Amino acid sequence: MYLRNCWYVAGWSKDYEHTLKAQKLLGENIVFYRQCDGAPAALEDACPHRKLPLSMGQLEGDHVVCGYHGLTFDCTGNCIDSPTQRGMTPRRAVVRSYPVVDRYRLLWIWMGDPEKANPDEIFEIENFDNPDWGYTDGGMLSIECNYLWVVDNLLDPSHVAWVHVTSFGGGGTGDQPLDMEKTDRGVIVSRWIYDQPPSPYYNNLVRFEGTCDRKQHYEMCVPAIALNKSVYTPTGTGGPDKPAVADTYVNISYNFMTPVDENNTQYIWFQHRNTDPCDKAISKQMNDGAIMAFNEDKEILEAVHKGMDAMTTPHIDLGLDLGAKTFRLRLQRLIDAEQKDTEHA
Numbered sequence: 001m002y003l004r005n006c007w008y009v010a011g012w013s014k015d016y017e018h019t020l021k022a023q024k025l026l027g028e029n030i031v032f033y034r035q036c037d038g039a040p041a042a043l044e045d046a047c048p049h050r051k052l053p054l055s056m057g058q059l060e061g062d063h064v065v066c067g068y069h070g071l072t073f074d075c076t077g078n079c080i081d082s083p084t085q086r087g088m089t090p091r092r093a094v095v096r097s098y099p100v101v102d103r104y105r106l107l108w109i110w111m112g113d114p115e116k117a118n119p120d121e122i123f124e125i126e127n128f129d130n131p132d133w134g135y136t137d138g139g140m141l142s143i144e145c146n147y148l149w150v151v152d153n154l155l156d157p158s159h160v161a162w163v164h165v166t167s168f169g170g171g172g173t174g175d176q177p178l179d180m181e182k183t184d185r186g187v188i189v190s191r192w193i194y195d196q197p198p199s200p201y202y203n204n205l206v207r208f209e210g211t212c213d214r215k216q217h218y219e220m221c222v223p224a225i226a227l228n229k230s231v232y233t234p235t236g237t238g239g240p241d242k243p244a245v246a247d248t249y250v251n252i253s254y255n256f257m258t259p260v261d262e263n264n265t266q267y268i269w270f271q272h273r274n275t276d277p278c279d280k281a282i283s284k285q286m287n288d289g290a291i292m293a294f295n296e297d298k299e300i301l302e303a304v305h306k307g308m309d310a311m312t313t314p315h316i317d318l319g320l321d322l323g324a325k326t327f328r329l330r331l332q333r334l335i336d337a338e339q340k341d342t343e344h345a
């Protein structure tokens with residue numbers, strides 16, 4: 001069961017063109033395309049006649065023509081031609097259509113009741129248009145695990161001490177206590193670590209010399225969007241409620257998890273920093289480093305998924321799991337409430 005009445009990232013906008021593209025999201029087969037004017041469209045990827053994937057057919061103008069007997073659909077999913085019996089199109093010749101919106105270089109899809117789709121509810125990327133901020137190209141990984149393992153991982157600042165030794169790890173990441181806070185949209189797990197060298201990934205990104213006070217802010221938002229903020233500020237200037245100083249470096253990693261099915265996750269991310277907005281070399285360095293680190297997560301999470309599936313003795317939880325467990329509970333309650341609403345509708 002997934003939360004449906006919300007916006008998920010389907011993919012990078014640049015990867016959708018005037019051609020048919022098949023994807024599975026939340027266990028549903030969907031065909032995406034752009035219409036002649038560039039507007040995105042998404043339809044159920046199954047012809048109502050013999051369920052041939054429409055993605056195996058042809059895109060003609062703004063219409064999708066089934067590759068078996070030519071039933072033709074517009075972007076709303078209505079059948080507008082049935083060549084084998086013109087004038088007698090069956091009333092049930094219709095496929096589901098999904099609301100889709102391009103925003104922040106990403107294509108967003110609404111997987112629930114189309115009547116409820118409101119683009120104003122798309123997750124907001126603050127400072128996206130701020131010319132003082134720079135972002136990376138970002139990336140995409142297919143991870144063979146349930147999306148909630150990725151969610152757990154992105155509410156877990158401790159794992160960097162073991163999994164990301166050459167990038168995000170560093171003094172204090174293995175043993176400093178964590179704070180957990182519930183928000184309107186999810187959960188934040190965070191902590192300040194004081195007077196340590198920057199982690200290897202940030203070593204030549206921060207704009208000051210010497211040791212730093214460092215904040216790990218791991219925030220998860222419903223349904224599965226993580227905002228992972230790293231703050232590095234000269235030693236003595238960091239701490240709860242202390243204002244940023246001129247040298248304070250902030251990088252936000254945005255992570256978008258979309259379940260493909262119960263055993264597979266599409267993971268998309270980019271990073272957004274408050275320095276060097278136009279420096280392509282820095283963006284590339286950050287992007288390459290992130291891809292390397294997120295592949296480290298992939299290896300761990302795929303093995304965790306398999307390990308938890310095959311366990312023969314009970315597993316345990318640790319204190320570090322509090323944020324993840326709190327978020328999972330919150331999400332499950334929302335899913336249950338949505339299911340109840342659907343049953344009563």
Ligand code: FES
Nearest residue numbers: 047049050066069
């Ligand atoms: S399967 Fe699509 S028209 Fe027959």
Ligand SMILES: [Fe+2]
Nearest residue numbers: 153163164297
């Ligand atoms: Fe990680």
